Amino acid sequence: MRETMAAKLLDYPRNAWYAAAWDHEVGRKRVLARTVAGRPLALYRTEAGHPVALADACWHRLAPLSKGVLVGPEDIRCPYHGITYDSAGRCTSMPAQETVNPSALVPSFPVVDRYRYVWVWPGDPALADPATIPDMHQMTDPSWTGDGLTIHAPCNYQLILDNLMDLTHEEFVHTSSIGQKELSGSEFVTSHTETTATVERWMLDIEPPPFWLKNMRDRFPGFAGRVDRWQIIHFEAPGTICIDVGVARAGTGAPEGDRSQGVNGFVMNTISPETDRTSHYFWSFQRNYRLDSQLITTQLRDGVHGVFGEDEAMLAAQQAAIDANPDYEFCSLNIDAGGMWVRRILERMLAAEGRARTPQPVG
Numbered sequence: 566m567r568e569t570m571a572a573k574l575l576d577y578p579r580n581a582w583y584a585a586a587w588d589h590e591v592g593r594k595r596v597l598a599r600t601v602a603g604r605p606l607a608l609y610r611t612e613a614g615h616p617v618a619l620a621d622a623c624w625h626r627l628a629p630l631s632k633g634v635l636v637g638p639e640d641i642r643c644p645y646h647g648i649t650y651d652s653a654g655r656c657t658s659m660p661a662q663e664t665v666n667p668s669a670l671v672p673s674f675p676v677v678d679r680y681r682y683v684w685v686w687p688g689d690p691a692l693a694d695p696a697t698i699p700d701m702h703q704m705t706d707p708s709w710t711g712d713g714l715t716i717h718a719p720c721n722y723q724l725i726l727d728n729l730m731d732l733t734h735e736e737f738v739h740t741s742s743i744g745q746k747e748l749s750g751s752e753f754v755t756s757h758t759e760t761t762a763t764v765e766r767w768m769l770d771i772e773p774p775p776f777w778l779k780n781m782r783d784r785f786p787g788f789a790g791r792v793d794r795w796q797i798i799h800f801e802a803p804g805t806i807c808i809d810v811g812v813a814r815a816g817t818g819a820p821e822g823d824r825s826q827g828v829n830g831f832v833m834n835t836i837s838p839e840t841d842r843t844s845h846y847f848w849s850f851q852r853n854y855r856l857d858s859q860l861i862t863t864q865l866r867d868g869v870h871g872v873f874g875e876d877e878a879m880l881a882a883q884q885a886a887i888d889a890n891p892d893y894e895f896c897s898l899n900i901d902a903g904g905m906w907v908r909r910i911l912e913r914m915l916a917a918e919g920r921a922r923t924p925q926p927v928g
């Protein structure tokens with residue numbers, strides 16, 4: 566079956582953990598408004614520091630709570646008529662009357678601080694298990710350091726997942742930094758489980774591209790020569806992709822596990838759908854060398870930000886083309902194997918929620 570582009574853009578699962586914000590974005594100075602998986606949220610912290618995620622709509626007239634103020638140790642007050650709610654969404658005060666209506670509440674969503682992010686479960690609260698938050702331990706492991714940013718991407722979140730699961734596009738989109746011809750010509754291995762998909766690629770005895778040459782010289786001043794390069798892309802449902810990347814002096818044992826003569830990074834990505842045409846893309850570049858150098862951390866963050874800016878422009882153009890040509894076919898090549906497994910995993914999650922979309926054949 567061949568499918569239209571529109572049919573290939575699936576809905577987003579709701580019974581899942583999504584990063585809603587960096588932990589430093591959620592505090593008590595202001596209430597943060599953010600939409601995750603189609604759910605408008607009001608995010609803040611209690612005085613004890615616990616994150617709170619309430620529906621961003623007052624029970625009374627649906628005024629956005631994110632425009633309200635925090636009162637007391639955990640309450641939020643609606644900016645329209647002053648109704649207050651506690652961190653569980655229960656009404657605690659109605660200024661216009663003495664008796665609080667017992668039905669007055671707003672939905673409260675499970676929320677957890679982990680790996681420098683605030684994670685929200687926008688689906689059935691009874692199914693929310695913090696143990697299933699995707700593994701991003703390099704974000705807080707003292708053996709790694711790094712920094713990142715957020716991209717508000719003007720595209721469906723699955724286009725970002727496709728982009729990250731197939732890095733051969735680097736040869737053509739990122740020619741001045743990480744791209745090189747060996748990306749398209751190298752072999753790769755794809756594997757998967759019920760909730761994960763992995764693509765592993767090695768490029769042996771090659772010239773390092775500019776980005777990796779600079780990083781080798783940061784660790785090994787004056788480095789010159791050829792390298793073995795690796796990309797191990799690991800997806801964890803519904804939207805987290807951690808990419809083990811790096812280069813080492815050619816022939817020093819990196820494929821066998823000895824990376825001591827190289828530089829190793831993890832590109833940490835977690836993508837949260839906002840709407841069917843917009844996404845929150847949280848990323849960070851973590852490294853395990855020269856941990857004390859803030860200069861390298863800043864240079865890496867800014868360098869990767871420039872690379873991802875090229876991706877953002879391409880993804881926006883791709884989304885515009887999909888919207889302009891809804892009857893065109895969405896075709897796949899062998900390089901799309903990892904992305905195709907991601908879509909199958911998401912399809913199974915949607916089916917479990919009773920929200921699977923049946924693709925329509927073309928013609």
